[in-house]
Amino acid sequence: MTNRLTKILGSSAMALSLMAGTALAETELRMTWYNDGNEGEVMRGILDRFEEANPDITVTLDVVPYKAILESLPVQLAAGDGPDIARVTDLGGLSEYYMDLTPHVGDPEYWRANFGPFLKWLDPDGDAISGFMTQLTVTGPYVNKTLFEQAGVEMPGEGATWDDWAAASKAVADALDIPIPMAWDRSGHRVSGPAISMGAQMFDAEGNPALVDDGLKMMATKLYDWHQDGTMAKELWGSVSGSTYLGANEDFANAQVVMYMSGSWQIPQFAETIGDAFDWWAVPAPCGPAACTGMPGGAALVAMKDTDHPEEVGQLMDFLAQEENLAEFYGETLFIPGHLGLAESGVEFATDDPRAAHALQTFASAVPGISPVAFDLQGYPSNRVMFNALISRLGEAIVGELTLDEAFDRMSQDVEQQLAEQSR
Amino acid sequence: MTPGDAPTLSDRLTAAAAWPVRVLFQILDKPFRLIQRIGGIKTMPYIFLLPNLAFFGLFVVIPLFINFAFSLTGGTNLYLTDRVYTGTEQYAFLFDCGNYADPTSCREDRFWRGIYNTATFIFFQVTFLVLFSLITALILNRKIRARGFFRAVFFFPVLLSPVVVALIWKWILLRDGILNAALVSMGFDKILFFVSPEWSMFWAIFVSIWANMGFYTLILLAGLQAIPPDLYEAAEMDGTSTERVFRRITLPLLWPNMLVVIVLALIKGVQIFDEVYVLTGGGPGTATQFIVQYIYNTGFTNQVQNFGLASAASVVLGVVLFVLTMMQLAATRRRDNG
Numbered sequence: 001m002t003n004r005l006t007k008i009l010g011s012s013a014m015a016l017s018l019m020a021g022t023a024l025a026e027t028e029l030r031m032t033w034y035n036d037g038n039e040g041e042v043m044r045g046i047l048d049r050f051e052e053a054n055p056d057i058t059v060t061l062d063v064v065p066y067k068a069i070l071e072s073l074p075v076q077l078a079a080g081d082g083p084d085i086a087r088v089t090d091l092g093g094l095s096e097y098y099m100d101l102t103p104h105v106g107d108p109e110y111w112r113a114n115f116g117p118f119l120k121w122l123d124p125d126g127d128a129i130s131g132f133m134t135q136l137t138v139t140g141p142y143v144n145k146t147l148f149e150q151a152g153v154e155m156p157g158e159g160a161t162w163d164d165w166a167a168a169s170k171a172v173a174d175a176l177d178i179p180i181p182m183a184w185d186r187s188g189h190r191v192s193g194p195a196i197s198m199g200a201q202m203f204d205a206e207g208n209p210a211l212v213d214d215g216l217k218m219m220a221t222k223l224y225d226w227h228q229d230g231t232m233a234k235e236l237w238g239s240v241s242g243s244t245y246l247g248a249n250e251d252f253a254n255a256q257v258v259m260y261m262s263g264s265w266q267i268p269q270f271a272e273t274i275g276d277a278f279d280w281w282a283v284p285a286p287c288g289p290a291a292c293t294g295m296p297g298g299a300a301l302v303a304m305k306d307t308d309h310p311e312e313v314g315q316l317m318d319f320l321a322q323e324e325n326l327a328e329f330y331g332e333t334l335f336i337p338g339h340l341g342l343a344e345s346g347v348e349f350a351t352d353d354p355r356a357a358h359a360l361q362t363f364a365s366a367v368p369g370i371s372p373v374a375f376d377l378q379g380y381p382s383n384r385v386m387f388n389a390l391i392s393r394l395g396e397a398i399v400g401e402l403t404l405d406e407a408f409d410r411m412s413q414d415v416e417q418q419l420a421e422q423s424r
Numbered sequence: 425m426t427p428g429d430a431p432t433l434s435d436r437l438t439a440a441a442a443w444p445v446r447v448l449f450q451i452l453d454k455p456f457r458l459i460q461r462i463g464g465i466k467t468m469p470y471i472f473l474l475p476n477l478a479f480f481g482l483f484v485v486i487p488l489f490i491n492f493a494f495s496l497t498g499g500t501n502l503y504l505t506d507r508v509y510t511g512t513e514q515y516a517f518l519f520d521c522g523n524y525a526d527p528t529s530c531r532e533d534r535f536w537r538g539i540y541n542t543a544t545f546i547f548f549q550v551t552f553l554v555l556f557s558l559i560t561a562l563i564l565n566r567k568i569r570a571r572g573f574f575r576a577v578f579f580f581p582v583l584l585s586p587v588v589v590a591l592i593w594k595w596i597l598l599r600d601g602i603l604n605a606a607l608v609s610m611g612f613d614k615i616l617f618f619v620s621p622e623w624s625m626f627w628a629i630f631v632s633i634w635a636n637m638g639f640y641t642l643i644l645l646a647g648l649q650a651i652p653p654d655l656y657e658a659a660e661m662d663g664t665s666t667e668r669v670f671r672r673i674t675l676p677l678l679w680p681n682m683l684v685v686i687v688l689a690l691i692k693g694v695q696i697f698d699e700v701y702v703l704t705g706g707g708p709g710t711a712t713q714f715i716v717q718y719i720y721n722t723g724f725t726n727q728v729q730n731f732g733l734a735s736a737a738s739v740v741l742g743v744v745l746f747v748l749t750m751m752q753l754a755a756t757r758r759r760d761n762g
Contacts, residue, residue, distance in 0.1 A: 071725050078502040239618040241706030241713045242721050384727035399709035418728040424499035424508045
């Protein structure tokens with residue numbers, strides 16, 4: 001009996017040590033990821049191919065809510081407990097945690113040639129290669145074209161202003177008893193493009209952040225008025241506090257919204273959730289006195305400097321950034337490419353939905369018209385300080401806790417105080 | 425089991441489970457005897473408390489001091505050693521007010537709005553929580569039909585996670601939720617509950633009471649059952665009215681339990697965060713943003729994570745909780761002393 005037990009224990013110990021040996025030979029990389037649509041599935045497929053080609057490396061895709069990318073990831077990174085790779089949207093704000101991949105990628109020149117302008121977003125003060133854009137985005141509105149047709153209201157054309165669109169959306173909503181004529185994502189980033197169209201400069205002559213000026217006041221006042229007259233529903237902007245992000249994508253998909261200000265990243269989701277239930281139509285950014293611009297932006301896949309496996313991270317990032325892999329990724333996810341070569345040669349998007357194709361075309365053609373102020377703001381590492389001050393204080397004004405003038409004063413104070421804290 | 429009986433499966437399992445304990449005691453026996461010989465019998469209670477004290481110290485006392493140290497620093501570095509010493513600057517910033525009764529006159533207006541919202545919340549929540557818990561306990565203490573079932577019904581929400589509770593109620597209260605559907609079916613207009621500051625505060629209080637009432641009811645029920653029945657019998661024989669019995673017997677004898685319930689509810693009320701955060705997100709505006717959410721937002725959700733200011737606000741909250749805990753201890757002592 002004892003002899004048998006000894007044999008079992010001995011063989012188990014041997015098996016365990018063999019397994020441990022195998023485990024030790026394997027490198028596990030963790031990639032923190034969020035999804036707007038199907039990109040997680042597409043990325044997993046590409047990662048599977050990488051693992052097949054590199055059996056000693058496994059990549060775990062940790063899919064988290066977008067809120068966790070904004071709120072939890074920075075704390076993890078500050079504590080030195082972050083992932084090896086992450087998909088982020090606060091491109092410059094987290095740059096202190098990025099790894100320079102230059103020594104770890106096969107051909108740094110390929111990276112500079114194809115991702116050049118966006119590398120600066122990731123490293124505003126240097127020329128490091130930290131990652132690549134999983135998507136370029138442009139903010140802009142969608143409309144429910146079917147509702148316009150049913151209401152017999154003509155859609156405003158090229159060069160229409162925000163006031164034109166607000167009035168038309170209200171007319172449609174009133175005619176068809178739609179609860180929300182116009183909805184905007186509760187996000188400072190979304191407001192900034194229209195504010196720049198109204199003439200907001202965002203920075204002073206020395207390049208220091210100067211959030212509140214006449215242009216911003218003009219746009220903020222319109223938003224405030226639209227909430228008071230029922231063009232926009234208070235449910236979105238007025239129902240939460242602080243800088244909490246809320247989107248109206250579900251309301252739009254349920255045909256509860258006539259016009260929805262969001263951005264190009266919604267295309268794959270709308271193609272899937274709305275499909276041909278109604279004609280959802282992307283329209284060019286409405287105009288103000290200064291411009292007709294949206295905000296550029298996007299998400300990037302970046303390598304983190306606290307990784308224990310820089311070589312393997314470099315190997316993986318190099319694999320993912322190759323043209324054929326990115327062509328597949330952008331094509332399957334319906335994302336605007338952040339790879340200059342692919343942007344030039346064109347990506348074959350995996351959709352036969354005319355609405356998605358039209359939206360992709362609309363947003364892609366909006367890129368040349370984006371205001372330089374919008375590019376500067378997107379490249380500013382502390383832009384979220386400005387976005388958050390704008391959204392939280394405007395929200396408080398909309399629900400009546402502050403007057404608009406008090407809200408403008410508080411916006412400036414918030415930005416000043418937070419930047420002072422940051423510079424300590 | 426008498427000698428000669430064959431051991432049952434239960435006996436065998438008990439013996440098997442006792443074996444590791446016996447081995448542990450054998451291992452610890454000699455060192456403990458040695459400690460007792462050296463330190464004397466009076467040292468032994470502290471030795472037995474040591475593991476718990478170490479745990480408490482590691483996860484409560486040390487973080488408390490670290491938090492206080494953070495409140496005296498500024499900047500965005502997470503590691504204390506990398507942070508800039510600012511003295512009481514963060515406290516001065518929090519308390520820089522033109523008029524403490526008017527949050528808009530304060531430099532950090534959201535902190536003061538959080539304080540006032542929390543005060544409003546606990547005033548109504550504690551009052552109605554105690555009142556409803558008492559009424560429920562009084563009813564459940566009577567010989568009613570299906571008493572066990574109703575006791576379980578009232579206690580069930582306590583078992584749910586606060587997030588689940590908030591999500592359930594959120595689905596009920598949304599624009600297209602069950603409650604609005606019911607209102608529309610009865611010919612009323614929909615009410616956008618989360619857009620109105622008053623409705624949002626009302627539902628934050630209501631949901632909190634609904635979720636926690638069972639726990640406090642249970643404490644009061646235990647108190648009611650501890651009241652000797654002969655007192656009620658004597659009162660009945662004297663023909664005392666029900667109202668007088670409640671005022672002269674039930675309430676005075678239940679008072680120690682009531683005090684514990686009030687203080688516990690106060691402490692929990694000050695700490696309120698998760699339910700309301702999920703239910704209203706602190707909105708509309710800052711109408712239901714309480715002090716803990718202010719701390720969370722300041723420390724974690726802004727791009728510039730102001731750990732120093734968040735820690736200073738935590739210290740202020742800690743002082744309030746300390747006072748309330750002392751009140752609870754005093755109430756418990758008074759009850760224990762009869």
